[in-house]
Amino acid sequence: MKNRNLISINDFSKEEQLRILELAAEFEQQPTQKILENFVVATLFFEPSTRTRLSFESAASRLGAKVIGFSSAASSSVTKGESLKDTILTVSNYSDIIVMRHPREGSARYAAEVSPVPVINAGDGANQHPTQTLLDMYSIQKTQGTLDNLQVAFVGDLKYGRTVHSLTMALTQFNTTFHLVSPLELKLPSYVKRHIKEKNLAYYQYTDLMEIIPKVDIIYMTRIQRERFSDPMEYEKVKNAYNLNNDMLTGARSNMRILHPLPRVNEIAEDVDNNPKAYYFQQALNGVFVRQALLSSILGVKK
Amino acid sequence: MESTNQRKELKVSAIENGTVIDHIPAQSLFRVIRILRLDRLEDQILFGTNLDSKKYGKKGIIKVSNVFFKSEEINKIALVAPTATLIVIKNYQVVSKTQVEIPKHVEKIVKCFNPNCITNHENIPTKFDVILDGDTLKLSCHYCEKTTSKEDMVFL
Numbered sequence: 190m191k192n193r194n195l196i197s198i199n200d201f202s203k204e205e206q207l208r209i210l211e212l213a214a215e216f217e218q219q220p221t222q223k224i225l226e227n228f229v230v231a232t233l234f235f236e237p238s239t240r241t242r243l244s245f246e247s248a249a250s251r252l253g254a255k256v257i258g259f260s261s262a263a264s265s266s267v268t269k270g271e272s273l274k275d276t277i278l279t280v281s282n283y284s285d286i287i288v289m290r291h292p293r294e295g296s297a298r299y300a301a302e303v304s305p306v307p308v309i310n311a312g313d314g315a316n317q318h319p320t321q322t323l324l325d326m327y328s329i330q331k332t333q334g335t336l337d338n339l340q341v342a343f344v345g346d347l348k349y350g351r352t353v354h355s356l357t358m359a360l361t362q363f364n365t366t367f368h369l370v371s372p373l374e375l376k377l378p379s380y381v382k383r384h385i386k387e388k389n390l391a392y393y394q395y396t397d398l399m400e401i402i403p404k405v406d407i408i409y410m411t412r413i414q415r416e417r418f419s420d421p422m423e424y425e426k427v428k429n430a431y432n433l434n435n436d437m438l439t440g441a442r443s444n445m446r447i448l449h450p451l452p453r454v455n456e457i458a459e460d461v462d463n464n465p466k467a468y469y470f471q472q473a474l475n476g477v478f479v480r481q482a483l484l485s486s487i488l489g490v491k492k
Numbered sequence: 493m494e495s496t497n498q499r500k501e502l503k504v505s506a507i508e509n510g511t512v513i514d515h516i517p518a519q520s521l522f523r524v525i526r527i528l529r530l531d532r533l534e535d536q537i538l539f540g541t542n543l544d545s546k547k548y549g550k551k552g553i554i555k556v557s558n559v560f561f562k563s564e565e566i567n568k569i570a571l572v573a574p575t576a577t578l579i580v581i582k583n584y585q586v587v588s589k590t591q592v593e594i595p596k597h598v599e600k601i602v603k604c605f606n607p608n609c610i611t612n613h614e615n616i617p618t619k620f621d622v623i624l625d626g627d628t629l630k631l632s633c634h635y636c637e638k639t640t641s642k643e644d645m646v647f648l
Contacts, residue, residue: 295634
């Protein structure tokens with residue numbers, strides 16, 4: 190995967206995605222390896238995202254790479270009116286790989302086109318966030334022992350949640366059965382469902398969270414945001430319907446694990462945190478290993 | 493009957509060498525002129541619109557002297573004039589007659605409908621894949637991956 194860009198999860202084949210997960214497992218065994226000492230990683234965050242940026246910087250630091258960059262557009266030349274192209278061309282002079290987060294959709298694809306060094310998309314607006322998808326896949330594989338033939342539930346805002354869209358598309362490669370729990374206003378968009386249908390996989394839609402709890406191997410929770418509703422009354426009606434608490438988990442399968450891309454607000458009660466089924470903090474840690482796997486394979490140090 | 497048809501055809505006079513684009517939907521004529529950038533040509537251009545057409549009711553027609561279009565160039569107009577016919581004329585004779593074909597990709601002619609797409613904020617030429625979902629034509633943005641439907645197409 191040397192010198193490849195990772196903008197959308199589909200840029201990597203299924204085999205390549207699985208290879209990244211394998212490498213991530215190696216880094217989990219041995220997270221500190223000084224294999225990128227001769228490399229400079231640029232993290233360009235045109236929009237703040239502390240979690241993703243720190244995860245990348247932690248991954249790079251544990252491998253001995255130097256990290257340069259900025260954590261918001263305010264501290265870059267964007268405020269002086271510099272074009273994205275100029276910023277990318279300039280920074281590519283100083284670094285061997287660019288990790289970027291940008292509020293506009295398509296910005297990362299464009300950056301990859303103009304950049305002489307590889308680009309990893311760390312989120313472009315509401316479009317893609319492929320490293321999140323890979324760490325979600327890694328977490329599912331690790332907790333279930335496989336990615337194949339699983340029953341996966343997505344809960345909450347399935348309409349706007351980009352992590353849900355990308356992970357759904359990725360999981361269609363693994364014969365997943367999808368259980369989609371959301372308010373009617375926030376159902377999974379038809380273009381994502383089309384990917385499920387194309388692979389002849391089954392999906393079921395629910396409005397009641399309780400229904401799916403005994404049926405599934407993974408519950409992927411997401412946050413429902415107030416601003417998604419045109420009618421505030423509608424938000425008030427649904428806001429508590431998708432909150433998971435410990436009592437609700439009694440009938441769940443023993444192998445079931447709860448994932449969440451974080452940050453959570455109140456959709457998972459704190460009393461779930463100590464339940465062994467809660468996996469969202471380990472999931473965040475897995476992000477470091479997956480990003481180590483990506484940096485080292487794109488920089489050509491791992492194959 | 494034959495002779496009235498003849499007269500209608502001649503409302504826009506014949507050309508010696510060049511290209512005739514016929515069966516353009518009447519409302520799309522000026523759009524086609526813009527897409528093909530005919531306004532920048534120095535050769536003779538004749539056009540008519542709101543002409544009677546047996547097949548389409550009202551149609552537009554364009555005759556461009558001394559210009560022969562490449563198919564990827566002419567196929568751009570398929571987005572607004574899918575019914576158009578391309579007629580190549582040499583020495584007043586019809587040399588070939590073809591239908592425009594809907595292209596697989598289009599560049600620089602349509603704006604991305606997504607207001608948050610990077611192409612609407614930086615100086616970046618737009619690029620789309622053309623998706624045919626049954627009969628409905630949609631454009632999928634190469635950058636933001638969002639689709640622009642036919643009703644939402646704004647031409648640059």
